[in-house]
Every structure is written in structure tokens, then in C-alpha cells.
Amino acid sequence: MLSKLIKTKFFQFHFILASCFIFSSLSAHHSAAMFDLNSEMTLAGKVTKYQFSNPHVWVHFEVVDDKGEAKIWKIEALNPNALKRKGWKRSSFKPGDEVTITFYPAKSGLPKGGFIRAITADGTRLGRPLPDASNKDEFHDDL
Numbered sequence: 001m002l003s004k005l006i007k008t009k010f011f012q013f014h015f016i017l018a019s020c021f022i023f024s025s026l027s028a029h030h031s032a033a034m035f036d037l038n039s040e041m042t043l044a045g046k047v048t049k050y051q052f053s054n055p056h057v058w059v060h061f062e063v064v065d066d067k068g069e070a071k072i073w074k075i076e077a078l079n080p081n082a083l084k085r086k087g088w089k090r091s092s093f094k095p096g097d098e099v100t101i102t103f104y105p106a107k108s109g110l111p112k113g114g115f116i117r118a119i120t121a122d123g124t125r126l127g128r129p130l131p132d133a134s135n136k137d138e139f140h141d142d143l
Contacts, residue, residue, distance in 0.1 A: 035104035035114040050093040077115035
């Protein structure tokens with residue numbers, strides 16, 4: 001009887017331990033729930049920071065509004081591996097680059113968003129094509 005109890009407790013302990021590892025890994029990755037996926041924003045500005053590293057690539061850019069006030073927007077994209085396969089490079093953006101970025105805005109109203117597409121000053125296009133774009137091959141799809 002004691003042997004069976006020990007085996008049961010041993011199994012229960014290891015089951016709980018394994019479950020903790022599995023669920024902590026799953027919860028470490030967040031969803032796109034913070035973004036309004038039913039709305040798109042397009043803003044033009046200058047890149048201030050480009051972070052091409054795990055877990056997600058970030059593009060920060062400064063946008064000057066009609067009143068002359070500057071605001072830094074932080075745009076989150078996929079991970080570097082996925083984006084490399086779609087044509088992105090560490091040099092895709094540089095601080096000072098003029099860029100127009102379309103993104104899903106944050107539901108919170110904060111100046112951040114989920115990347116959809118970008119067009120740089122030299123005409124390089126990254127991300128999803130415009131819905132009515134005639135040459136969809138020009139874009140490197142990010143999703």
C-alpha cells in the first residue's frame with residue numbers, strides 16, 4: 001500500500017512539474033490581442049531605432065503632427081527568422097530613413113502598433129501588399 005502511494009505521489013509531482021514548464025512556455029508568447037485588427041493606421045516619419053532581434057523586430061519612428069509636435073511610434077513585427085525568409089535584413093531600416101508605415105494601432109491608444117507594411121524613401125516595400133496593389137510580388141509579406 002505504501003509503495004503504491006509513493007508511486008502515485010511521485011507521478012503527481014512530476015506531472016505538476018511538467019505542466020508548469022509547458023504552461024509557462026505557452027504564456028511567454030503573447031498574442032496580437034493588444035492591437036485593433038479591424039483598424040489600420042498609416043503614418044510617415046523618420047526611423048529612430050530598428051531592433052532586428054528576438055523575440056520580435058521593432059521599428060521606432062518619429063512622426064510630426066500638424067501642430068509640429070513629434071511623437072515616437074513603436075511598431076512590432078514578427079521574429080527575425082520569419083522576416084529574413086521574407087526578404088528583411090538587418091539593414092532594412094536605418095535611423096534617419098524616411099518611411100511610411102501601415103500598422104494595426106494599439107487598443108490602448110498608446111503610440112504603438114502591429115506591423116502591416118512599410119515603404120521606404122527609396123521605394124523598398126516590406127510587408128503585406130495594398131489590397132488593390134496590381135503588383136503584389138513587390139512586397140515581402142510579413143504575415
